Amino acid sequence: MLELRAVTAGYDRRAPVVRDAHLTVTPGEAVGLLGPSGCGKSTLARVAALLHRPDAGEVVLDGTPVRGFRHRAPREQRTAIGVVFQQPRLAADPRLRLADLIAEPLRATGRRASAAERVRELADTVGLTPDLLGRRPHEVSDGQLQRACLARALSLEPRWLVCDEMTAMLDASTTAALVRVVEDYRASTGAGLLSVGHDRTLLNRWCDRTLPWEAVTAG
Amino acid sequence: MTPAPLLAVRDLSVRFLLPGGRRVDAVSDASFDVAPGECLALVGESGCGKSVLASALLGLLPANARTAGHAHLGDLDLLTADERTLARTVRGRRVGLVPQSPAAHLTPVRTIRSHIEETVARLTGVRGRAARRKAAEQASLRAEFPLDHLDRHPHELSGGLAQRAVTALALIGGAPLLLADEPTTGLDRDLVDRTVDELRRHVDDGHALLMITHDLAAAERIADRVAVMYAGRIVELTDAAAFFGSPGPRHPYSRGLLEALPERSFTPVPGLPPELGSLPDGCAFAPRCDRATDACGALPPFADSVACHHPVTAPADASHATRTPEDTRA
Ligand code: SF4
Numbered sequence: 151m152l153e154l155r156a157v158t159a160g161y162d163r164r165a166p167v168v169r170d171a172h173l174t175v176t177p178g179e180a181v182g183l184l185g186p187s188g189c190g191k192s193t194l195a196r197v198a199a200l201l202h203r204p205d206a207g208e209v210v211l212d213g214t215p216v217r218g219f220r221h222r223a224p225r226e227q228r229t230a231i232g233v234v235f236q237q238p239r240l241a242a243d244p245r246l247r248l249a250d251l252i253a254e255p256l257r258a259t260g261r262r263a264s265a266a267e268r269v270r271e272l273a274d275t276v277g278l279t280p281d282l283l284g285r286r287p288h289e290v291s292d293g294q295l296q297r298a299c300l301a302r303a304l305s306l307e308p309r310w311l312v313c314d315e316m317t318a319m320l321d322a323s324t325t326a327a328l329v330r331v332v333e334d335y336r337a338s339t340g341a342g343l344l345s346v347g348h349d350r351t352l353l354n355r356w357c358d359r360t361l362p363w364e365a366v367t368a369g
Numbered sequence: 370m371t372p373a374p375l376l377a378v379r380d381l382s383v384r385f386l387l388p389g390g391r392r393v394d395a396v397s398d399a400s401f402d403v404a405p406g407e408c409l410a411l412v413g414e415s416g417c418g419k420s421v422l423a424s425a426l427l428g429l430l431p432a433n434a435r436t437a438g439h440a441h442l443g444d445l446d447l448l449t450a451d452e453r454t455l456a457r458t459v460r461g462r463r464v465g466l467v468p469q470s471p472a473a474h475l476t477p478v479r480t481i482r483s484h485i486e487e488t489v490a491r492l493t494g495v496r497g498r499a500a501r502r503k504a505a506e507q508a509s510l511r512a513e514f515p516l517d518h519l520d521r522h523p524h525e526l527s528g529g530l531a532q533r534a535v536t537a538l539a540l541i542g543g544a545p546l547l548l549a550d551e552p553t554t555g556l557d558r559d560l561v562d563r564t565v566d567e568l569r570r571h572v573d574d575g576h577a578l579l580m581i582t583h584d585l586a587a588a589e590r591i592a593d594r595v596a597v598m599y600a601g602r603i604v605e606l607t608d609a610a611a612f613f614g615s616p617g618p619r620h621p622y623s624r625g626l627l628e629a630l631p632e633r634s635f636t637p638v639p640g641l642p643p644e645l646g647s648l649p650d651g652c653a654f655a656p657r658c659d660r661a662t663d664a665c666g667a668l669p670p671f672a673d674s675v676a677c678h679h680p681v682t683a684p685a686d687a688s689h690a691t692r693t694p695e696d697t698r699a
Contacts, residue, residue, distance in 0.1 A: 291416035325637075326629040326635050354631075
């Protein structure tokens, strides 16, 4: 299970953007979190992805409370979660070719030898053609770059996926394609999903249950 | 009847020349009109050429771009006008730009009032501090920007108010043509609705609006007509009600794009769009199209609202089994 218990978080302790949030995703489940922009849901997504330390409350991952966040998160907890953000251009190092971008987590966890093979596999999964793998972010479209970011998120076969407005910048067809990639991955691995967004129609179609922001937090 | 067009674009092409003799065909042979009191939505996925087309109309293409065709705004051809003319008489005065990202368009250290007053001073004959202040407030009200927020800085505004601020700026010069480039990107659905409803109000006031967007729901809400772009070409241009309602899109790509919506079948169009640097001679959609035949090896001419050898003819016709006139002739 991925559990957020009484999480309060933000960037200024006197004015937290998330107050007392409770949320549970069970294995294999897809949970949508629906809220307007600026409500703090992206911050909560970052907490769930272990990228932001909450001021209070805790994250419990498969029964183990998370003690460290960001680079202090234990590797086996960090690698259990894959994360995709709204803006691929902010999430991708502009100097890296797409192949290296996808391979980053593999290399960082000592899987250098098998990386090339795995990158080809992942590229195929997300629908990137081999010629695109040699390009840098400015040489591909937002949709292509987001496909690469999703491939990177799947590279270590996470048990949990956190998608923060993954498709907000994308056209309808690319949106449907990326959601399908996530769902195929979940069907074959049993991974759970937390998808944060503002599009009710999309989340209702995508997720097993969709929670409004007010149902999750105290404000 | 529709009034005479304000903007008439004919066979507009934009190519980028790259080092090594490479060439990117970003826009090919685009033709369309926009009339006062009308909104034309130009839709397509990122990289399809729609933003390049907008830049061409504003004279904002990089130096390695070559254009062909015409884009008549009244008696002026936007494609051949020199930079001085564009800067002094066109941008802001005859074409108002509603930009994609208000945050990037506004200067962070200046208040909204200062932005609006500066634009009033630059684009209108209003002189004197008091008169300028008054004109700025009137401009704000036209875009429903609340006066008690005028002294705020861009980062102190919500996404919706920032959008209204840039819309106010776009309206100041009294430009009859508005060009909105992805005005709803990143906004919540409620805010998207509000933003497009506000833009629609300016259309109903007599502005002509060309809205470039990848958001089909926003296009459906605002547009009178829809142009679908794929791989640099307009592949379908039709009445919005017919496109979103019945009989629906006729081009296989348009149909696929609409069907990909989560409120419809949520099925992606298979494959990826082609590279604009190496387009095939025939229909660029052929590798992804389930209606393709040998005929599609030749470029389909734009005829009767669609550029396709085998357009969908009736709402029930979702298979290749139904014969199109082209099939019958072949
Ligand atoms: S011309 Fe042929 S390949 Fe192109 S969209 Fe029409 S049917 Fe499909």
